[in-house]
Amino acid sequence: MDETPSARLAAFAAGLRYEDIPQPVVERAVDLFVDWAGSALAGKGVRPVEIVAAFAARMGPADGPSELLASRGSSSPLFAALVNGAASHVAEQDDVHNGSVFHPAAVVFPAALAVAQANRASGRDFIAAVVAGYEAGIRIGEFLGRSHYRIFHTTGTAGALAAAAAAGRLLGLNPAAMLDAFGSAGTQAAGLWEFLRDAADSKPLHTGKAAANGLIAAYLAADGFTGARRILEGAQGMGAGMSSDADPARLTDRLGVRWALAETSFKFHASCRHTHPAADALLKAMQDNDLTIDDIGSVTALVHQAAIDVLGPVTAPASVHQAKFSMGTTLGLIAAHGRAGMGEFQNGFDSPEIAGFRERVAMRLDDEVNAAYPARWIGKVALETRDGRHIEARVDDPKGDPGNTLSREEIDAKVRGLAAFSRAADAAEMDMVLPRLWTIERANHIGALMPARGAGPS
Amino acid sequence: MDETPSARLAAFAAGLRYEDIPQPVVERAVDLFVDWAGSALAGKGVRPVEIVAAFAARMGPADGPSELLASRGSSSPLFAALVNGAASHVAEQDDVHNGSVFHPAAVVFPAALAVAQANRASGRDFIAAVVAGYEAGIRIGEFLGRSHYRIFHTTGTAGALAAAAAAGRLLGLNPAAMLDAFGSAGTQAAGLWEFLRDAADSKPLHTGKAAANGLIAAYLAADGFTGARRILEGAQGMGAGMSSDADPARLTDRLGVRWALAETSFKFHASCRHTHPAADALLKAMQDNDLTIDDIGSVTALVHQAAIDVLGPVTAPASVHQAKFSMGTTLGLIAAHGRAGMGEFQNGFDSPEIAGFRERVAMRLDDEVNAAYPARWIGKVALETRDGRHIEARVDDPKGDPGNTLSREEIDAKVRGLAAFSRAADAAEMDMVLPRLWTIERANHIGALMPARGAGPS
Known part of the structure; x- marks a missing residue:
């Protein structure tokens, strides 16, 4: 050859x-x-x-x-x-x-x-x-x-x-x-x-x-x-x-x-990965400074170019899925709830509070972040509080990256949460399914992963 | 909208x-x-x-x-x-x-x-x-x-x-x-x-x-x-x-x-369309000058750039299909048989005679042909005879183009020839199928075009 x-x-x-x-x-x-x-x-x-x-x-x-x-x-x-x-x-x-x-x-x-x-x-x-x-x-x-x-x-x-x-x-x-x-x-x-x-x-x-x-x-x-x-x-x-x-x-x-x-x-937030570094940095800024959403006047996400390319066109998301590509929406959910999971997007991506916050979020190309990308996805935000403070925060490894990975317990809980959210399987069924998944490499033959339709407890 | x-x-x-x-x-x-x-x-x-x-x-x-x-x-x-x-x-x-x-x-x-x-x-x-x-x-x-x-x-x-x-x-x-x-x-x-x-x-x-x-x-x-x-x-x-x-x-x-x-x-020759203008021009040169393949020393096909892009890499075709992208093979079959149909490619694309002719064919970018392309596909060849003559020929509309189209009789015969070549249907079956095809726009409902498997005469 x-x-x-x-x-x-x-x-x-x-x-x-x-x-x-x-x-x-x-x-x-x-x-x-x-x-x-x-x-x-x-x-x-x-x-x-x-x-x-x-x-x-x-x-x-x-x-x-x-x-x-x-x-x-x-x-x-x-x-x-x-x-x-x-x-x-x-x-x-x-x-x-x-x-x-x-x-x-x-x-x-x-x-x-x-x-x-x-x-x-x-x-x-x-x-x-x-x-x-x-x-x-x-x-x-x-x-x-x-x-x-x-x-x-x-x-x-x-x-x-x-x-x-x-x-x-x-x-x-x-x-x-x-x-x-x-x-x-x-x-x-x-x-x-x-x-x-x-x-x-x-x-x-x-x-x-x-x-x-x-x-x-x-x-x-x-x-x-x-x-x-x-x-x-x-x-x-x-x-x-x-x-x-x-x-x-x-x-x-x-x-x-x-x-x-x-x-x-692994993805931790239920949004486009390009939003995650800034989301984690915002979370850190809020935790370190004991802020609530009402304290925040405006946020600038300091990002790599690809984030601007992918997320930039999404200014007023019209659907749950499109909202996952909105930096403003994602940061708004983080600011309001401390998380941006499936439920937060589904239930409130366009609430007045989140839509209002979204308008106060901007993205700006950052030389350091951009130079590190795509090998590293550094998170940086700069925010202005309503009482006039300027706060910056930085996360070197967003949650889920190899340097800040999810434990097996966190993965297990994430999978259970996703199955429950979509109603694809109930908790008892997932009790049966998850051990099969975690031991997949020891299977003699790969068979069905899920219980037969209607076979599980209701 | x-x-x-x-x-x-x-x-x-x-x-x-x-x-x-x-x-x-x-x-x-x-x-x-x-x-x-x-x-x-x-x-x-x-x-x-x-x-x-x-x-x-x-x-x-x-x-x-x-x-x-x-x-x-x-x-x-x-x-x-x-x-x-x-x-x-x-x-x-x-x-x-x-x-x-x-x-x-x-x-x-x-x-x-x-x-x-x-x-x-x-x-x-x-x-x-x-x-x-x-x-x-x-x-x-x-x-x-x-x-x-x-x-x-x-x-x-x-x-x-x-x-x-x-x-x-x-x-x-x-x-x-x-x-x-x-x-x-x-x-x-x-x-x-x-x-x-x-x-x-x-x-x-x-x-x-x-x-x-x-x-x-x-x-x-x-x-x-x-x-x-x-x-x-x-x-x-x-x-x-x-x-x-x-x-x-x-x-x-x-x-x-x-x-x-x-x-x-419509395609007349069974080869890449980029070979057709030169093929028709070669045929014209041979007919006008009463040449046989043995009279021809070398041929230059004067072509548009896309012909060079597509056909240029094919220098020694290894299969019938690749031979259809060889200018030299196609012109060789034209020179030898007066046509380059399914049978000519199948039976002799790499015969010594055709392979030898192929080596004596070159392509050259032609300004007039290239400027007219892709709206018009002008065919031009220049050839040297073994006895030292320089002959040029030109075809404005290659066979099958709207200005030189196929008649319904020619299409009917082409379809019969293709079905016979692949043994997809015999002549009696095509006698049944072709009238159905020619009247398709009058069908109340589009049904099966071909006879059921094994239904036709053997």
């Missing part, structure tokens, strides 16, 4: 064995899996997700080997990946890798779970596939770079290849076939940020389709369907067409030595 | 009625439909197409309301669009619109037929939907421009929106919902040329996925799934991300007055 960056990355993904993965990385993969399950369940009942699920029911088989987590139905792997992928990202509670600005869980787990259930894969192979998906997808996101992210939703684009890596690993693709799968995934890769200014429903479509398209690429490659061998770095590949600062060296950065999965952050 | 270019184009596609379409345009739409059926049947038995069909059989329902033309099976509309779309483009015999460098039939008809059969639409509604797909897709291809086509396969990208327009028209989307469908289609739009240098299988994947993705967008929009309202011209839309010369004025160019469908060319 030619030793192009794409080929080296594909060979790594195809060859990764459970035994090669350091134990802390395995454990973090399980953490991320459990955390993801919460996000997939949180999508239940959300209008765009239910529309995608209805489409799957109309176009796909009535049942199959792969589970639809929120509805507890089943279908073929393709539709399970599509529906679970759509569900996973809509609550904005799924994980994120800072350096690549990529949400791996929402695309990797739906594809991996669908194939693992269809093939009755072992928990160890499932974990190896998931790690392959994270390692590939994160490096591809880094390769595509900041210029890509200005226009494209990296989770949709790099996500198709991440899903292909995970699905392909579970299908036992050899390195050449994995490279074919990368080619077919990359030539399907899509997702534009344009939807955001209209508060349109595209985000769950991006994750659902990335998971499904990567899965398609892997199954086709298993049957001998060939793809471009340099879909990433080639002269007519993704980097050439969809980036102006693509760096092929990132594709193979310390493969097998650096574990990018372990750099992935 | 806001009167953006995207909104105006969506409103046109949603509102187009059969009665609004001039009769010559209706007739040309029927010509293109019959011509397309030949290409869809020609995909039968071609390895990558059969892999896609096997994937559909594995992931989709065992039968459904929509027909799989080549296999005479059926499935849900999604898989019918996918499989027929993959089949339609692989023989390189489907139509092309010069100005947009877009192959409308391969993406529009698979989506339209799948929905029309599912909804038992009338022939008139089918024709209106097809015209909507052509008119939208061609203008979107023109909007994306030459810079887009250098990296992206316009038939994959613009094709998703063309398919959405056709499917959306059949689903009765109102203008706002059609705009949503455009948004969801555009944010799924993909397809990179990188596969070509590896002779990889991506081209049928592009057309199959464009048809399927457009269909997804339309069904989602019918259920209220929203999309970006300026997916084409917006600051984070397709033009911004995937083109450097996007021109929004092209999106609404003389809607309802200019019928872009009627500008579409």
Whole structure:
């Protein structure tokens, strides 16, 4: 095999064995899996997700080997990946890798779970596939770079290849076939940020389709369907067409030595990750200075450029989902409630108090924050109190980052909260489900994660 | 509704009625439909197409309301669009619109037929939907421009929106919902040329996925799934991300007055359209000067830049499909046989005679040809004979262009030839099928086009 960056990355993904993965990385993969399950369940009942699920029911088989987590139905792997992928990202509670600005869980787990259930894969192979998906997808996101992210939703684009890596690993693709799968995934890769200014429903479509398209690429490659061998770095590949600062060296950065999965952050607030550093800094400013919302005159969030690009267009959010991309709304909820969770957004994103606070929040590009981004997401705010004080606060590692991560207890509680919020499962059911999730790597065969429909206590 | 270019184009596609379409345009739409059926049947038995069909059989329902033309099976509309779309483009015999460098039939008809059969639409509604797909897709291809086509396969990208327009028209989307469908289609739009240098299988994947993705967008929009309202011209839309010369004025160019469908060319040779002008010019040079292949020392094809971009990397074709992107191979077959059809490529693309001729063919950028492109595809060759003569020839309208179009008899014969070549149907079956195709606009309900499996004479 030619030793192009794409080929080296594909060979790594195809060859990764459970035994090669350091134990802390395995454990973090399980953490991320459990955390993801919460996000997939949180999508239940959300209008765009239910529309995608209805489409799957109309176009796909009535049942199959792969589970639809929120509805507890089943279908073929393709539709399970599509529906679970759509569900996973809509609550904005799924994980994120800072350096690549990529949400791996929402695309990797739906594809991996669908194939693992269809093939009755072992928990160890499932974990190896998931790690392959994270390692590939994160490096591809880094390769595509900041210029890509200005226009494209990296989770949709790099996500198709991440899903292909995970699905392909579970299908036992050899390195050449994995490279074919990368080619077919990359030539399907899509997702534009344009939807955001209209508060349109595209985000769950991006994750659902990335998971499904990567899965398609892997199954086709298993049957001998060939793809471009340099879909990433080639002269007519993704980097050439969809980036102006693509760096092929990132594709193979310390493969097998650096574990990018372990750099992935959990989301604590239920909003776009670009709001989190400032949210944590605001919380710190209020705690350190014993402030309430009524004390605050105005807030300036000192941010990186990508925060301005993504959040800037959202000036008066029209929906819960769009509010999660409003810096002013998120900081308002933090100021009012000390938290910005699912319930706070759902129940009051446009209350007079929050809408009024929102108008008093500005974003400003900060040189230090911007220079550190995307490797580090530093939080800085400057605020003026109503009684004339100027207060600044700073958080080096926002809550959920590897340096300030969630404990297993916090993840467990987060997942229970998400399932309860969406009514995807009641507490007794989650008592049954969570131990199964936490021990996934010891499963002989990956089976259904959720109780059968109607089987649990009411 | 806001009167953006995207909104105006969506409103046109949603509102187009059969009665609004001039009769010559209706007739040309029927010509293109019959011509397309030949290409869809020609995909039968071609390895990558059969892999896609096997994937559909594995992931989709065992039968459904929509027909799989080549296999005479059926499935849900999604898989019918996918499989027929993959089949339609692989023989390189489907139509092309010069100005947009877009192959409308391969993406529009698979989506339209799948929905029309599912909804038992009338022939008139089918024709209106097809015209909507052509008119939208061609203008979107023109909007994306030459810079887009250098990296992206316009038939994959613009094709998703063309398919959405056709499917959306059949689903009765109102203008706002059609705009949503455009948004969801555009944010799924993909397809990179990188596969070509590896002779990889991506081209049928592009057309199959464009048809399927457009269909997804339309069904989602019918259920209220929203999309970006300026997916084409917006600051984070397709033009911004995937083109450097996007021109929004092209999106609404003389809607309802200019019928872009009627500008579409039929393919006569079984090769990439970029080879056709030079192929016709070589044929003219040989006929006018009474030359045989043995008389020819060398040939220079005087071409537009896109021909060099697309065909340039193909120096020693490794497969029948890649040979269709080799200028030298195509001209060699013309020189040897007077034609470059399916049989000539299949049986001798790499014979010593053709491979030897191929080495004596060069491409050179020609200012006049390049300036006229893409509105006109002028063919020019200069050749040196073995006995020392310098001969030039020129064709203003390559065979199949509107100024030099195929007659209905020629289309009928082409379709019969393609069906026979792929063994998708025998002559007696095509005697039954072709009258049904030629009268499609008079059907009360669009039903199956092909005889049931095994129903025809053997």
